[in-house]
Amino acid sequence: MPPSQTPHRTPLRRVSQGSLLRLSRSGAYPDAPRGLGFLEPALAEFVDETDALQTNIEGLTHLSDSLATFNESFASWLYIMNMNALTTDWPQAPTPESFALAKRRAGEKAIAAAEALKKQAEEAAAAREAELLADKTAMTEMTEADVTTVGNTTGISGVSKIDSGGVKKKVMKPKMSAKERKERDMEIERIISALPLEFRGSDPTLRRHMETVIDGIMKARDQTIKLPDLIKPPDLNQARVNKCLIALVNRKVVQKDNSAGTVLYHWRGLP
Incomplete structure (x- = not known):
């Protein structure tokens, strides 16, 4: 009888080569539980990370809701200010009385300027009179x-x-x-x-x-x-x-x- 030959096997993937049962009973994990028991710690950690992700997503959702609320409130405030500016009478805005007051003040300034010019003319006339008086005084020095x-x-x-x-x-x-x-x-x-x-x-x-x-x-x-x-x-x-x-x-x-x-x-x- 011919010697036995190793049967030809199709190359398997790593996951297939390292089955869960083989990995669980390997020397690397001698204390690993039998069957799928070793998945419990990994799944527990996965659940914790999933909860953290869920918490972060909820925080982002809350932030988005807060921004939406702020945007809506701020837009409402701007709209109210715009409407208030269009409908409210501001007491400091010019009124017909303001234009009348400005016209009266301009007239008063013109009168004051005219009075100043008149005063300058009077002072110039007084200076000329003083000069003439000085000339007359000089004339008195002439003898008979x-x-x-x-x-x-x-x-x-x-x-x-x-x-x-x-x-x-x-x-x-x-x-x-x-x-x-x-x-x-x-x-x-x-x-x-x-x-x-x-x-x-x-x-x-x-x-x-x-x-x-x-x-x-x-x-x-x-x-x-x-x-x-x-x-x-x-x-x-x-x-x-x-x-x-x-x-x-x-x-x-x-x-x-x-x-x-x-x-x-x-x-x-x-x-």
């Missing part, structure tokens, strides 16, 4: 001889212009060259720079008057002149000429002489 000279000179000048035959004489003034005029302007500028501030540019009109007075004295014969000869109304009146002469006399640019009964002003210039 000055006043007499004004009357006599007026008559003499009128006679000198018309001769005995009633024919007017034309007096020809010598013309200055450009160089001489430039030198005279430089001398006038030097003299004005030595005078008080009001003549140096603080008052442009007063500076122009001073230049005219100085130029008139320098053009006069022997650079000696009387006060009436410098008067050129209406711009350069007697008070303004006298004010300019007083400043020149104080600076010793011009010398005042009334020894002959007639007030004369002699040009001296700056040293």
Whole structure:
């Protein structure tokens, strides 16, 4: 009889090769219960994990419900605020009375501005009056001889212009060259720079008057002149000429002489 041969077997899976009974009775688990008893601890652990999963799922469900409740409540609150804004009269919103009040306040501001302008105009007028008063005070420094000279000179000048035959004489003034005029302007500028501030540019009109007075004295014969000869109304009146002469006399640019009964002003210039 031929020797026995191992029968051919189809390869089985690992699970099939390691059956539950074989695994339960293997040496690795000598104390394992017989049959399916060893599954009890594994199933108990599985049940515990399943309970934990169920608890977590219930927590997520509760969180979802809470979020849904919050969303619904918050949306309701926003809707109520929107409706409240559309239906409630806010006391701070502009009303017709507010526009009337703003118009009245604008009128009050316009009146206040007009009063301020009027006050400034009054102050300017008072300043002009004070300046005129100062000019009049300066005029009082003229002697009676000055006043007499004004009357006599007026008559003499009128006679000198018309001769005995009633024919007017034309007096020809010598013309200055450009160089001489430039030198005279430089001398006038030097003299004005030595005078008080009001003549140096603080008052442009007063500076122009001073230049005219100085130029008139320098053009006069022997650079000696009387006060009436410098008067050129209406711009350069007697008070303004006298004010300019007083400043020149104080600076010793011009010398005042009334020894002959007639007030004369002699040009001296700056040293």
